[in-house]
Amino acid sequence: SHCCVGLEVKEDPEEFYKKFLPSAIDNLLFLGRRLQARFIRAVKDEEKQDFLRWFQTVTDAICWLFGGHIHLAACVLQNDHFLHLLITDDVETAIIIMSVLHNILRVNSSVLLQVDEETLHSVLDELVYKLSSTTNPVIGNAATKLLLLVAKFCKQLVKLLTARYKGLKGLLSKQWTGKGFDRDLSQLLDLLYLEQSSRKGEMQRQHQAACIIQAMWRGFQTRKRLKKLPQAVTTLQRSFRAKREQELQHLKKQKEDEALKLQMQLQRQRAMRLFHERQLALLEIIHASQVNKYMEEMEGKSALTIQRFWRGYRARRNFHQQRQSLKEYKAAVIIQRAAYKFLEKRRRRRPLSPWKDPKGLTDEQRLALQQKVDDYIKLHPASQMSEEMSKELHTQAQEKLAQFLLRSRLDQRAAQRRETLLAQVNTDVELLMNAPGLTKTTEKDLDVFMSRSIPVATKARQSHNTMLKYTRWPWWKKLGDEFMEDDVIPDDALNAELGTLFIGGRK
Known part of the structure; x- marks a missing residue:
């Protein structure tokens, strides 16, 4: 350890500082852990003294290393062997390890903020545990000094101590007062009480601010509710009055219906009574036989x-x-008629074959044909008829023609009469199909059934409107009608406008 401090490394300094020195610290801590275990298991005093001296030498080497290289302090704290060395019930080795921790804090006061939270909590938990589990003043003095040093160097850790260990102040004041380190103990208690008072003041200020915010918010909500209260009352009154008016209307209608039923019943009874009285009067007048x-x-x-x-x-x-079913049948008839007309138009629009002149007869063919005609006349000579027979035959033909014309005129009138009756029946059926129910019938509906001129006038008006619309059609709608007469309107146009009214046997 002495050779590593103050040494200027020229080749691979990064490997020396980041790999070699941390590995040396780890090996020394592992060695110290084994020496601590041997010291605890030793029975003889001489062996204990030897192991303790060697343990002290190892810890001094560790202190010398992180004293020369400050960045090794964090490595020592985060090493698992150091935590195992600190967590022990042996007094001598615990005091030595706490002195190492004291040196670490003196060398680098912010090292506790550089380590992870779990390591920090483990170190503080062990120090507080030693204060609460032992009565040895040496252990108590060392732990108190460490906590005081931690509290002086970082205020954040003071907040952590007061928040995480709420019974620490009572423990220090009751258990460790008058044990020979009252000065350090009083300083630590002052720091803890000061932090607690500041926290209490902060909590009081936060509580007061929360009360003010709640009061303002509740006042705002109350004022808002009071502003909406008249509107809500008005809405409630309006809905209540509407509901009450609806109920009154329902009761009134119910009473009217009951009165109407009673009146109808009375009328029926009166009519029945009059009918029976009339029957009795007639029976009295009529002779018994x-x-x-x-x-x-x-x-x-x-x-x-x-x-x-x-x-x-x-x-x-x-x-x-x-x-x-009648509607479906008529719809099918309309569809079939439209399909037939479409097919007929398409058949008519087929391109005509070019005109071909008939082939003329040659002289030989003409002579042969003339010979055949002469031969047929010779074989079938015409019968000779006198003038009287011709006149008689002419008279018979005239009589038959007159009879045929008379009969055809009568047949035509009968056909027209049948078509008229059929159109009338179809019109009546259509009117009945489209007629409203008996409960919804009006006088206009009755006029339609009573008068025969109204359907005819309707038909004429619709036909006139259809013709006007057809004449106003653009040219592209009349394509394909070039061969039709100008005064003839297509039946499909008429059917599209006339609806379902039957006049003259056609729809």
């Missing part, structure tokens, strides 16, 4: 009325059941 006949007639009328209502109900039910 005619009563049975009258009763049979009334039963027949009643049966007819019941049947009429039942058939109407059944027809309406069947109509509502078939309504969707």
Whole structure:
């Protein structure tokens, strides 16, 4: 160790300072640990003295090394062998190790801040443990001096001592007062109490600041809530009044419904009573021999009325059941018609084959054809007819033609009548399908069913609007209609505008 201090290394100084010296410290600490173990196990006093002297020599060498090389102080503290040497119950070796720690702090006062937190806590824990577990004044004096030195050199460690070891002040004042090192003990206690008082003052200031912040925040929240209180009360009153008004309206409507039901029931009872009175009056007027006949007639009328209502109900039910199927059928018809028209237009737009002149007959072919015609005339000569027979045949043809024209005119009128009836039926069916329910029926809906002119006028107006729209179409929408007449409107355009109204047998 003496040769390593003050030596100027010219070759590989980094290896000397960073590898060789730390390894030397580690070896010396390991040697000291073995000497400490031998000293503890030794029985004879002479052996103990020898081992203790050698242990002192090793520790002096360690102190000499980190005294000459300050950076080795951190290596000594962070070495596991040093912590094992410090954690011992033997008094002599513990005092020597604490003196080594004292020298480390004198050489480098900030070394405790350079080591890791675990090492620092281990060293402080061992010092406090020695103060609490032993009554030896030598151990107590050494530990107190070390703690005082730590507290003087760094205020952060004072905060750590007061925060980590809360019973340290009571332990020092009760157990170690009057043991011969009261001066150092009083200085350490003063530092600890000063830190505690400063911490208490800081905590009081923080507590007061927190109280002020809480008071300001609560006041702000209260004022904010008080500002919103009128609006909340207004909203609550509005909702309460709306709810109460809704309940009153519901009760009023319920009472009106009950009154209406009662009135309808009274009307039915009154009508039933009048009906029975009328029946009794008629029975009194009718002769006794005619009563049975009258009763049979009334039963027949009643049966007819019941049947009429039942058939109407059944027809309406069947109509509502078939309504969707009718719509689907008509939609399918419309789609098929549009598809057929599209296919027909595409067929018409196919390019025409170029015109080919017919091939002329040659002279030989013309002579052969003339010969065939002459031969056929010879084989099938025409019959001779007189003038009277021709006139009679002409008269018969005229009569048959007149009959045909008369019959065709009648057939045409019948076909027009059928188409008109079919269009009327289709219109009625469509109106019934689109008609609202009986509860939603208005006078306008009744006019549609009562008047035949309204659907016709609607059809005419829609057709007129469709023609106007078609004439205003741009040129690109009329492509493909060049071969159509100018006054003819495409059926698909009419169908797109006319909806589902049937007039004249077409939709």
